[in-house]
Amino acid sequence: MDISTAYKDNNYKIHVAENILKSQLSEYTAQYDNVYYLIDEHVYGIYKNSKLSFIEAPLVVTGGESFKYASPLMHTMEELLAFGIKRNDLIVVIGGGATGDAGGFIASTILRGVDYIHVPTTLLAHDSAIGGKTAINSKHGKNLIGAFYRPKAVIYDLDFLKSLPSSEVLSGFGEVFKHAMIHSPELTEDLFQATKETIDLKTLTPFIIKGIETKMTIVIEDEHEKGSRKFLNLGHTLAHAIEYKYKIPHGQAVMLGIIASLYISNQVYQLEIALDYYVDYMKHHGYPVGLITDMDVDEMLELIKKDKKNHKSDYISYVLFKDENTLTVTDIKVSDLKMMLTKLKERI
Amino acid sequence: MDISTAYKDNNYKIHVAENILKSQLSEYTAQYDNVYYLIDEHVYGIYKNSKLSFIEAPLVVTGGESFKYASPLMHTMEELLAFGIKRNDLIVVIGGGATGDAGGFIASTILRGVDYIHVPTTLLAHDSAIGGKTAINSKHGKNLIGAFYRPKAVIYDLDFLKSLPSSEVLSGFGEVFKHAMIHSPELTEDLFQATKETIDLKTLTPFIIKGIETKMTIVIEDEHEKGSRKFLNLGHTLAHAIEYKYKIPHGQAVMLGIIASLYISNQVYQLEIALDYYVDYMKHHGYPVGLITDMDVDEMLELIKKDKKNHKSDYISYVLFKDENTLTVTDIKVSDLKMMLTKLKERI
Numbered sequence A, B: 001m002d003i004s005t006a007y008k009d010n011n012y013k014i015h016v017a018e019n020i021l022k023s024q025l026s027e028y029t030a031q032y033d034n035v036y037y038l039i040d041e042h043v044y045g046i047y048k049n050s051k052l053s054f055i056e057a058p059l060v061v062t063g064g065e066s067f068k069y070a071s072p073l074m075h076t077m078e079e080l081l082a083f084g085i086k087r088n089d090l091i092v093v094i095g096g097g098a099t100g101d102a103g104g105f106i107a108s109t110i111l112r113g114v115d116y117i118h119v120p121t122t123l124l125a126h127d128s129a130i131g132g133k134t135a136i137n138s139k140h141g142k143n144l145i146g147a148f149y150r151p152k153a154v155i156y157d158l159d160f161l162k163s164l165p166s167s168e169v170l171s172g173f174g175e176v177f178k179h180a181m182i183h184s185p186e187l188t189e190d191l192f193q194a195t196k197e198t199i200d201l202k203t204l205t206p207f208i209i210k211g212i213e214t215k216m217t218i219v220i221e222d223e224h225e226k227g228s229r230k231f232l233n234l235g236h237t238l239a240h241a242i243e244y245k246y247k248i249p250h251g252q253a254v255m256l257g258i259i260a261s262l263y264i265s266n267q268v269y270q271l272e273i274a275l276d277y278y279v280d281y282m283k284h285h286g287y288p289v290g291l292i293t294d295m296d297v298d299e300m301l302e303l304i305k306k307d308k309k310n311h312k313s314d315y316i317s318y319v320l321f322k323d324e325n326t327l328t329v330t331d332i333k334v335s336d337l338k339m340m341l342t343k344l345k346e347r348i
Ligand SMILES: NC(=O)c1ccc[n+]([C@@H]2O[C@H](COP(=O)([O-])OP(=O)(O)OC[C@H]3O[C@@H](n4cnc5c(N)ncnc54)[C@H](O)[C@@H]3O)[C@@H](O)[C@H]2O)c1
Pocket: A040, A041, A042, A043, A046, A063, A064, A065, A068, A095, A096, A097, A098, A099, A100, A101, A121, A122, A123, A124, A125, A127, A128, A129, A130, A131, A132, A133, A134, A135, A142, A143, A160, A161, A162, A163, A164, A165, A168, A171, A250
């Protein structure tokens, strides 16, 4: 399946299928003098004698989130420059969302921008590889330094997902679930049905594709996050605080955040979304829902306030449903939020 | 004098005049919740009790080129994040080309981009503040890491130039001279006449403005340096090597580079540009023309080869005149270049 972006210009393709890496990549690399491969060390460890054996002299980078800091980033930049990288060379970034974020940032700033292709290797990266956001972390928070920079292509070879540890599958699935919710109640219900018993990668492909399409529609509408792109933060307000405090994978925290968003939507817009239906489903699949009961609401609120990129004193912007089909961004008073989160704790 | 850019979108103004900083700036800062000032320490040292006394709590950054490295850059980024900078805040960068390059890069990457205004304080910065290139240096060369990122405005308060040391005036004047040459033989001749005896800042204003306009016309045509923007590199091929080897200010090296470009143009295109006219003028003003006689041609060629961002094995791209009015980019064989530079050494 090939999905094409629909920006005004500089469009690119997202190729999604099993076992496409080598053949698909060769169609692009042929156009460049030199190609540099940045590969997550865990991914390279698993695939160096199989799927990735065709790659000579890769730059193996520190695995996952640990790459998203200034010092490993600069180290890799200097390595690329030492090799004599030129403006018309290509960087291929192979790894999960973290490697993609930092690798994309490198591509955006080295020589003021060289072409790059992202090869996502996690389920979560069906999200992170779409939309052209790149970033690294600061001492003061995640993703605070970065650039908007589009790749030349995304090659999503689903074969990679087979080696994902189950906690990473749960994490990535959190974003698949979120995208279904943003898309429509119908798609959400289909996903519920398809994953009633187990989350099986084989049945997920159509939902991954829908997820990519949903995210793409939104980011094309609002590339630089001035309006509708905020809907993609469904569940993320509380999720970031939980993720920070309890060090659980991002997408798992998003699932817990979605519970909070649904609860708050019910309160603020007098809806009757069946919370238990969601909670039971998430518990069944092993999401750590109990952390909602454990959390210290004041501590969460402090983290939420610190996390905001756009400031408005005593209010928190929250992505909510205003009816079953419609998302909205609502400013909630911190004191009201405190009350609702406290009630949610008891309710779970 | 206000000059407006003419990009397709995101245009901004370049305000050029004496004593405009405070009043002009206030028209912009009023639109922002928070304004952060990054100021070159030398500039702040000179003006903190006068022109810059209205600024509370500036971030004083290490002076000149020493700021253009990853470590001071990251330090300042973390400081801004510690202050809680938000997407809708403004950064004002006050200093020469180096502070502008690194400050602009910070603005482009912090929170994936916040607005910034550049307040250039050197003569050379009439060049560097135009065109939206930002950058820092790598171990492997200057300006190898950066971004294309436009400011919201440039406020060029010519009052700052009064405190420039004469070697920096000579340096900045090198780029004024280059822009006149790129513009036309007529403007070049006018500039020769106006600066026959001394380079007096008071008489330079119209040439500074012409320089800004000349550069702007070219960078708007070719923002991302695929074609005509290369003409701005007139004199720069040899200049970068001389600058690196002899540690002289950039614009002074450009003047020496221009001599080489004229000599090579005469050879390659059988022109009769009066080289001595230029050489005598430059000597008169104190440019270190003797370095051309001193240089080791092989060493220069090695540095030139390393400097190239766009690769083509045994050739060097050189900006030349193909007639008195017309610039062109010509690939010169390294061996031919060696011969010509060797002859030039003897000729000076
Ligand atoms: N740019 C965006 O729009 C965007 C959106 C969402 C998330 N993100 C970012 O994405 C990151 C999270 O993504 P992620 O979950 O993919 O993280 P990740 O890249 O850290 O990968 C998670 C772990 O799985 C390992 N791994 C990767 N592929 C594997 C494979 N095929 N088999 C076995 N192990 C594998 C990694 O080494 C790592 O340890 C975060 O840094 C987040 O900020 C970015």
